[in-house]
Amino acid sequence: MRKGFILFILSLFVYPFYAQKPLSEEAQISILTSAPHDEEVFTLYGHAALRVYDPQQDFDGVFNYGIFDFSKPNFIYRFVKGETDYMLGINSFQDYLLEYQMRGSNVTEQVLNLTQEEKERIWTALLINAQPENRVYRYNFFFDNCATRLPLLIEKGVSGEVAYFAPPPPKTFREMINDCTRNHPWLTFGCDIVVGNPADRTATTHEMMFLPDYLRDEMDKAVIVAADGRRRTLVSKIQLHRSKAMDPEKSIWDTLTPLICGWILFSLIALITLFEWRSGKYYHILDGVLFFIAGIAGMIIFFLSFISEHPCMWPNWNILWLHPFHLIGVALFCVKKFKKAAYYYHFINFAALTLMLVCWTMIPQHLNVAFIPLIASLWLRSGYSSVFKGLWKVG
Numbered sequence: 001m002r003k004g005f006i007l008f009i010l011s012l013f014v015y016p017f018y019a020q021k022p023l024s025e026e027a028q029i030s031i032l033t034s035a036p037h038d039e040e041v042f043t044l045y046g047h048a049a050l051r052v053y054d055p056q057q058d059f060d061g062v063f064n065y066g067i068f069d070f071s072k073p074n075f076i077y078r079f080v081k082g083e084t085d086y087m088l089g090i091n092s093f094q095d096y097l098l099e100y101q102m103r104g105s106n107v108t109e110q111v112l113n114l115t116q117e118e119k120e121r122i123w124t125a126l127l128i129n130a131q132p133e134n135r136v137y138r139y140n141f142f143f144d145n146c147a148t149r150l151p152l153l154i155e156k157g158v159s160g161e162v163a164y165f166a167p168p169p170p171k172t173f174r175e176m177i178n179d180c181t182r183n184h185p186w187l188t189f190g191c192d193i194v195v196g197n198p199a200d201r202t203a204t205t206h207e208m209m210f211l212p213d214y215l216r217d218e219m220d221k222a223v224i225v226a227a228d229g230r231r232r233t234l235v236s237k238i239q240l241h242r243s244k245a246m247d248p249e250k251s252i253w254d255t256l257t258p259l260i261c262g263w264i265l266f267s268l269i270a271l272i273t274l275f276e277w278r279s280g281k282y283y284h285i286l287d288g289v290l291f292f293i294a295g296i297a298g299m300i301i302f303f304l305s306f307i308s309e310h311p312c313m314w315p316n317w318n319i320l321w322l323h324p325f326h327l328i329g330v331a332l333f334c335v336k337k338f339k340k341a342a343y344y345y346h347f348i349n350f351a352a353l354t355l356m357l358v359c360w361t362m363i364p365q366h367l368n369v370a371f372i373p374l375i376a377s378l379w380l381r382s383g384y385s386s387v388f389k390g391l392w393k394v395g
Helices: 003-013 015-019 075-081 093-103 116-129 149-157 173-180 185-194 212-221 258-279 284-306 325-334 336-358 371-388
Strands: 028-034 047-054 059-067 085-092 107-112 136-138 161-163 223-225 231-233 235-241
Touching: 028 116, 028 212, 047 093, 047 116, 047 149, 047 212, 059 093, 075 284, 085 093, 093 107, 093 235, 107 212, 116 149, 149 161, 149 212, 173 185, 185 258, 185 284, 212 235, 258 284, 258 371, 284 325, 284 371, 325 336, 336 371
Parallel strands: none
Antiparallel strands: 028 047, 028 107, 047 059, 059 085, 085 136, 107 235, 161 223, 223 231
């Protein structure tokens, strides 16, 4: 989404609404949850927004906390670092609905059971949030996104307390995001590499609403408890805006999963290592490429763990096998005078990976099974170059 287009949309829809009169008795405020769609990474998790519909004032707008600007300077770096700024935008309900219908995503509308006073509080809060000085916020995937902002806004606007009943079965943050990416094994694989141990904590009912599907389900079961104990359901009416389902395009990478590719790689490395052992040779280039890739992956994990602002990144036990020190190892492998130092590096790495594989089930973090052949590949090369052969006898 281009910066100029975003500013145009905001100037077209936001500023005129500040002069709106108080909402009429016929006004409705609804939660819109859009079903996940297998088109882009950011559409896999669904979306949520608030609709304000007032037929007397001829107003039908959607308050959307999910606007971001690709054209900002250093967007990719800031996104990776966790400094992504999202903003609240407003557009017409028909335009919003059309966008999701074109994607093939159903949109569920839950009309909130609010008093006139509660509608006014939420309406006023939305207008304040939409002001230029307030509409930008620091996005946080798990704890501050387009979905998490809605229940907080509603809870502050109602007279009483919002109570959530019949919570869903307990799940960790990782289980929930992996369920969203279940049709994209490479994305699941990547998330399991960079997201650390904190994501394996069981989320509370309120925290689970960071995903729009859970937000929709919890809103449907929620009640407003007044100070005198009287209760009323939070949602008064549900309407499903259906879209024509579209089959996602299949890719070869849906078949060549990380696990299959991992075992193919391990098999090739095992065959090359067997040839080395029989011929008495040592291919420095193989270790150089393999450990260089592992070192680059380790740099990414280090950056996300210690420099970025993303939540749930540290501690990350994948740093046991993917770490920046592999880049030092590459330098040792490629320079003959460092042959003995390279031997010690391989020996230490072999011991560490052996311990990791033996204690696999005791590591307090979900580890993708596709990691096993990759770890085994590094383990095999370090084992061959130290314990099994010794660099002083090879190359």
